[in-house]
Amino acid sequence: MSSVNLEKEKKYNKWIVVLSIVIPIVVALLFRVKIDFELPVFLPPIYAAINAITALVLVIAVYMIKNGNRNTHERLMKFAIVLSVLFLVMYVLHHMTSDSTSYEGAYRGVYLFILISHIVLSVAVIPFVLITYVRAITNNIERHKKIARITFPLWLYVAVTGVAVYLMISPYYA
Incomplete structure (x- = not known):
């Protein structure tokens, strides 16, 4: 690995740290905000579908890189990041406009284990995704791998458990 690539990577480290801290804090704060507004669509099945598509995209992206198709892999990974951001926006919007639903089954x-592990790992995966992405765009391929x-x-687990x-x-949605 060249020192030039490592220097490029280091330029992003401050942003990775900031985003890895700010995103969960902002999400937590927004969960306390309640907006009296009824959305025209019910978001949970939409963002669940986005999670399912993200999981599929991640698996296909890994398949593509293992078969030497770097360009498709790169496009799919960027798409997976966009999907994850879209999910997060919809998830927060849903919780700002709707009351929480509790599982009574x-x-x-099992539900609480899956939910808690999903939440904890969804926060933990943020810096991993950002570091992985930065190492790719700065051409630090061995460190990226x-x-x-x-x-x-981690990311696949978060998408599937979502x-x-x-x-x-x-079944418990009112």
Whole structure:
């Protein structure tokens, strides 16, 4: 790896730290904001679908890079980031305009485990995604591969458990 690429990567580190801290704080603060406004669509199935598409895109992107198709891999990963941002915006918007729904089923313990692990890892994955992306765009490919081996399963878990949480809670929506 060249020192030029490492210097390029270091230029992004402050932004990675800032975004990794600011995004969860802003989301947590926005959860306390309630807007008396009824959205024209019910967002949970939409953002659950976005999570499902994200999971599929991540798997296809890994398949593409393993088969040497770097350009498609790059486009898919950028798309996965856009999908994740779109999910987050819709998720926050839903919680700002709707009351929370609680799970009352027989598998409450399982639901809570999936939900809590999903929330914790959704926060934890932010710096991993950002670092992985920066290492790719700064052409630090070996370092990119190293962290991508961690980022991929974390991000995939967050996307898949987002769908699972929705499927488990959906019968309890009022």
